[in-house]
Amino acid sequence: MGGISIWQLLIVVLIVVLLFGTKKLRGMGSDLGSAVKGFKKAMSDDEQGKKDADFEQQKLADKKDQAEPLNQQEQDKAKDRDRV
Secondary structure (H helix, E strand, O other): OOOOOHHHHHHHHHHHHHHHOHHHHHHHHHHHHHHHHHHHHHHHHHHHHHHHHHHHHHHHHHHHHHHHHHHHHHHHHHHHHHHO
């Protein structure tokens, strides 16, 4: 009740090669490889996109924080003008 022996594995590989042929197997292998590359690229782009989005949100928050004191100063000036 052991696992798969080397001979059983070779027989399975031989049957697969006979069924599909080497050209079709090579094409399937390259298609699978390009699919994996595309998946990895999409995952890294998604992570980079998240980092970029976080950076943009931080920049907007910083701009808002910088703009608030100016707005407060403008509001104080407007109140002073209304008092006069």
